[in-house]
Amino acid sequence: MAFSLSAAVVGAVLGSVVLAVALAYLARLPNAAGGLKLWALSFFVHALQLLVVAPDPLTYDPGILFVSESLNGLTAVLLLAGTWRFLGNRGRPAVFAALLATAVGWALTAAMLDLSFFWTTLPQYVFMAGVMLITAWAFWSRRAEQRDNFTYIAVLFVAWAAHTLGYPFLGRDPELAPMGFLIAQGLTMAIAVGFIVLVQRRQAKDLAAAREAAVEAERVAAGREDHIRAVLNTVADGIVTVGADGRVSDFNAEAERIFGMHAVTVVGGPAAHVLPAEDHEAHPEGGLIVEASTGLGEDGRAVRATRTQARRGDGGLMTIDLRVACMRDAQGLHHVAVVRDISEALVTEHLDDLLQRLDQQAFRGASLDQVAGMAAERMAEVSNLPLVWIGTKELDGTVSLRGTAGERAPEVSFEGEIRWDAAMPEFCPAAEAVRLGETQQVTISTLVGPPGPCVRAIKGLGLDGVTAVPLHAQNEVVGVIVLAGDPAHLSRPDTARIARAGGRLGSAFQIVRDQERLRLQGTAMAAAANAIFITDLNGSIEWVNDAFTRLSGYDRKDVLGKTPAVLKSGVQSPDTYATLWRTVKSGRVWRGEMVERRKDATLYTVDQTVAPITDEHGKITHFVAIHEDVTERKRAEERIRYLANYDTLTRLPNRVLFRDRLHQAVSHARRMQKALAVMFVDLDRFSRINDTLGHAAGDQLLSTMAERIQLVAEDADTVARIGGDEFAVIQSDLPNAEAAAVLAKKVVDAVGTTVDMDGHEIHLGANVGIAIFPQDGEDPDHLIKNADMAMYRAIRSETASYYFFSSEMNAEAQVRLGIEGDLRRAVERDELTLFYQPQISVATGRVIGVEALLRWQHPEQGMVSPARFIPVAEDSGLILPIGEWVMSEAMRQSRAWLDDGLPPITMAINISAVQFRQDGIIDRVKALIAEHQVDPTAIEMELTESMLMQDARQAIELLTDLSDLGIQLAIDDFGTGYSSLSYLKQFPVDKLKVDQSFVRHITTDANDAVIARATINLGHSLGLRVVAEGVEDLETYTYLRAENCDVAQGYYFGRPMPADQIADLLRREAAGESLVPEETIGTAAGA
Known part of the structure; x- marks a missing residue:
């Protein structure tokens, strides 16, 4: 029989359909493997491809080739996708769609370009071979699951891929093409059969697994009853199950505990033995459980609950909550009762x-x-x-x-x-x-x-x-x-x-x-010695005790509803109050010291404790504050602290406080990278005073020296007495060594000024040792040691009264002080100004004059004290232009006040020693009087006692010339310099000014009072008016009035002030306002 290619195609179509149907059938079985539907579809598509080419299997028609090759590509992709699903892999549909698009795309391209059979099929079959090889690899990689079957399928796909690669070369040969077709279809059928075998074997494997699962399920089910019973025995309620016959079938462990009976004695017996029914005849076996379940449904959803009395196995009664339901299962009808003993709960409720x-x-x-x-x-x-x-x-x-x-x-x-x-x-x-x-x-x-x-x-x-x-x-x-x-x-x-x-x-x-x-405590709190008050959460005061009203001066009605702010003194910072509230609101106790203000505005100090009051849940509801008045204790502590840190004689810091302040000063200097000076001052010849005049005189002299050193060292941080006749000075923020030298010289000069003690003129000297931080020591101990060493060098020196620790600094300190340059520029730039301090008639209380006081407004350092620049001006010669400017400006201002219609007053001008000794001083004064057109009798020139005594004869001549001009003359700082009454009566002066060192303490120091009284009487005896400096309070003023002092000057009447403020003062005085109380003036007038 001749071979018919068309007949073979038809046979292949039928075979593909049969295999596709078989695979589709297998896919519909229960628990079918994944991918079978895709495999079935791939063989249907393959059959369709064969039908397309059935009329002419070897056709070269582009259209037929396009459809055929597209279906071939779809077949390959479906086989790969089915394999992916079958093996349990997770594939992405987009990938398979891309593969299919590639196959169809090339087939369409080839058809549109009318390519030859070879070039149309070669890329397409290379693509299909690649897909088949991927499929083969997928099975090969999973061969351990079904070694023989997966290997067989993988080999078939490799063979099919190899055969496919040869088709573009052999498909055009009429003799070889049929054979190739048959081989291809044979491979296809073999793969399909292999798929079916795979599925059957997997299903057999799944069936075996299902059998094992069923056996396991039976085993689990066999133990489930024991498990359920174990679970029931862990339930907190008693569970009693009664069958349809009224007998107990289950009695869990909690039921045993509740009833005091063992399950072995209860199960199988009548339920009435456990819970008898009220109607015993109607339910002789089932008892109360069956009776309570009568009429309930048999699905277990309807439940009847009741509370009743039950009896334990020992005969004791108990109260139970009983919940009953009915449930029917394979064993028949069951009455399920859940029992809970509520006896304890009832007792607890009661x-x-x-x-x-x-x-x-x-x-x-x-x-x-x-x-x-x-x-x-x-x-x-x-x-x-x-x-x-x-x-x-x-x-x-x-x-x-x-x-x-x-x-x-x-x-x-x-x-x-x-x-x-x-x-x-x-x-x-x-x-x-x-x-x-x-x-x-x-x-x-x-x-x-x-x-x-x-x-x-x-x-x-x-x-x-x-x-x-x-x-x-x-x-x-x-x-x-x-x-x-x-x-x-x-x-x-x-x-x-x-x-x-x-x-x-x-x-x-x-x-x-x-x-x-609490009631007792309330009574006790009300009677407590400490002040107690309670506030709400917002701080409103709700309760205060009697001690609070006594301490604060406020009645209850004054503070109830208000906050503790009524006690604020302004001494504490807002941060203190913020910390207090933050602490107590966090539930903690705050303790601290507060200065409070009474109703009468007086201040008092308390130790304050503020605590939160909480409710039973720990929530803060109120705050309680306890105030212990520690005002007197604080004063005592301050006194003790003062005695521990201060010298009682001089009231200066002692050695202990000096060391503490030095530690602080060194720490500050180190942190700020600045220098500081430590000075040790020894009083020369002091021991002889003690030996000759006694210790009382020595103590008085020490006090005087302390005041003098403190006065000249006012810009220093600390002046302390560290030994018998030794003092120490800390000078912080030291700009240079010259500043230390200036201060040291001031100390030497102050100590060297003569002191009159009961007619004895006392002359002391001072030896000063200086050590500079950090050059001479980086800690307080080294600075003290080096300053002490420098002091002893000064004691031994015959030329220097002060000595720096190092010779380099000693030489540096002698160099012209840096302030001289600034002072020269100050004169040029008009940085100098005059302030004026009122001078008051003690008798009338009215302003009769002012003293012109020089001030320097430094552009960087601010207001510079005259004590700093006057000595520099005198040493450098700048005092002459500065002094002339002072005289000119004072006279100009005096004229200006007159031109403004203010009453005439005396203008007191200080004259320096250099000015006084300057040639032509008289002519210059005349010229200034003429220039400013002032009355010379309204001008007063003040000269110090020591200045006049330097050359008393020349001083008499100059004073006479000034007096002849009509100028008033006053001796300033009387009593602090040389005292010679023989010269004093020759000086043509008009006034004596009592130094403030004698005036300031006349009401508390008997010696000062004697000196002041003697000076006033001396002045009056010589026909001079007496001016008292340093009047700082009414008591001093009253004392001076009683002693018939003429003029008073000091902070009590006013600090040095600008000219415009003096003008305002004069205007207010003209309007009837007085600087002193009217009753004092009246008394003075009466006196």
């Missing part, structure tokens, strides 16, 4: 109600006896005991009877004390319970030994059982509750529950006792 009532009574102010009596009555009611009594533990070691209840309570009577503080010779369970903190349960008839008071009383009532339960509160025993009755009754569980409630009762009694204590 106790809760009791405790609520106790709380209400406590907060209403009921006494402990009332509350204990109510508690005993309710306990007797709950327990059905004939006697309940309650006692409280007292601090004196006894137990006090507080309340009794029960039907036998009226008959009870105790003889003798019940003591808990020591073992009693007679047994008393109440005392033992309190002493040991443990429950005591006894049977009286079995006691050995003499009975105690409570046992005798109970035994007298015919009762034999006693249970004494300690009442606890906050881990302490506060009392005892005694239950008396039949021993069997006392051993019941509900009685035990009542006993266990002793802790809660104890807390309730403690609350009552605490309420009593």
Whole structure:
């Protein structure tokens, strides 16, 4: 028979359809493997491809080739996709769609370009071979699952891929093409059969696994009943199952516990033995469970609940909640009962109600006896005991009877004390319970030994059982509750529950006792010595005690509803109050010291404690503040601190405070990278004063020297007395060594000025040693040691009165002071100005003159003290132009005030020693008077006593010339320089100015008062007017008025001020305003 290619194609179509149908059938079976539908579809597509080429299998028609090759590509892709699903791999549809698009795309391209058979099929079959190889790899990689089958399929796909690659070359040969077609179809059929075998074997494997699962399920089901029973035995409720015959079929562990019966004795027996029915005849076997389930549905959804009394196995009664349902299963109808013993809950409920009532009574102010009596009555009611009594533990070691209840309570009577503080010779369970903190349960008839008071009383009532339960509160025993009755009754569980409630009762009694204590505390707080007040959360004051009103001066009505801000003094910073509130609002206690203000505006110091008050939930509701007045204690502490840190004679810091301040100064200098100077000052020849004039004179001299050093060292940080005749100075923020030299020279000059002591002219010298930080020491100890060493070098030196620790600094200190350059520029730039201090007539209290005082407004350093630049000006010669400017400006201002219509007053001008000795001083003064057109009698020139005594004869001549011009003359700082009355009477002066060092303390220092009085009398005796400097208070002014002093000047009347303020002062005075009290003026006038 001749070979027919068309017949072979038809046969291949039929074979492909049959295999596709077989695969589709397998895909519809239960638990079919994935991918079978895709395989079935691939063979249907393959059959369709064969039908397309069936008329002419070797056709080269482009259209037919396009459809045929597209279907071939789809077949390959479906086979790969089915394999991917079958093997359980997760494929992306987009990838397979891309592969199909590639195959169809090339077929379409070839058809449109009308390519040859070779070029049309070659890319297409390379693509198909690649897909087949991927499929083969997929099976090969999973061959461990079904080694023979997967290997077989993989080999077939490799063979098919190899055959496919040869088709573009052999398909055009009429002789080889049929054979190639048959091989291809054979491979296709073999792969399909292989697929079917794979599926069958997998299904067989799945069936075996299903059998194993069924066996396992049977095993699990076999143990499920045991598991369910174990679970039921863990349920917190009792479960009783009753069959249709009324007999118990299940009785779990909790049911055993509730009823006190064992399951083996209950299961199989009538349910009525556990819970009898009310209608016993209607339900003789099933009892209450069957009776309660009558009429319920049999699906277990409907439940009937009831509360009833049940009896335990020991005959005791209990209250239960019973929930019953009906349920039908393969074994028939079951009645399921869930039982819960609520006896303890009922007792607890009664106790809760009791405790609520106790709380209400406590907060209403009921006494402990009332509350204990109510508690005993309710306990007797709950327990059905004939006697309940309650006692409280007292601090004196006894137990006090507080309340009794029960039907036998009226008959009870105790003889003798019940003591808990020591073992009693007679047994008393109440005392033992309190002493040991443990429950005591006894049977009286079995006691050995003499009975105690409570046992005798109970035994007298015919009762034999006693249970004494300690009442606890906050881990302490506060009392005892005694239950008396039949021993069997006392051993019941509900009685035990009542006993266990002793802790809660104890807390309730403690609350009552605490309420009593609070009432006592309230009374005590009201009577407390410390001030106490309570505020709400917003700080509004709600309560204050009597001490608060006494301390603050405020009545209750003044502060209630207000905040503690009414006490603010302004001394504390806002940060202090912010910290206080932040602390107490966080639940912590704040303690600190506060300065408060009374209602009369006086200040007082308190140690303050502020604490939050919380409720039972820990929430803050109020704040309580306690103020302890420590004003006097603070004063005492300040006095002690002063004595520990200050020299009582000179009132200067002592060595202890000096070292402390030096430590601080060094730390500051190191941190700010600045220098500081430490000076040690030794008083030369002081020991001879002590030896000749006595220690009292020595003490007076030391005080004077201390004042002088402090005065000239006013810009220094600290001036201290560190030994008998030794002082020390700390000069911080030192710009250069010259500044230390300036201060040292001032100290030397101040000490060297003559002191008059009871007619004795005292001349002392000073030796100053200087050490500079950090050059001469980087710590206080080295600075002190080096300054001391430098001081002794100064003592030994014959030329220098002050000495720097290092020779380099000593040389540097002699260099012209840097301030000289600034001062020269100050003169050029008009940085100098004059301030004026009023001078007051003591008799009238009116301004009669002013003293012109030079000030330097430095552009960088601000206002510079004259003490700093006047010595520089004198040494450098700048004092001459500066002094002339001062005279000119003072006269100009005097003229200006007159031109403004102000009353004429005296203008006092200080003249320096250099000016006074300057040639032509008289002519220059004349010229200035003429220039400014001032009355020379309104000009007063002040010269120091020491300046005049340097050359007394020349001074007399110059003073005479100035006096002839009409200028008034005054000796400034009288009493601080050389004192020579013979020259004084020759000086043509008009006034003596008493130095402020004698005036400032005339009301407190008798010596100063004597000096001031003597100076006033001396001046008046010589026909001079006397001016007192340094008047700083009314007492000093009053004293001077009484001593007939003429003129007063000082801070009491006004500090040095600009010219415009003087003008305002004169205008106010003209309008009738006075700088001193009118009654003082009147008294002065009367005097």
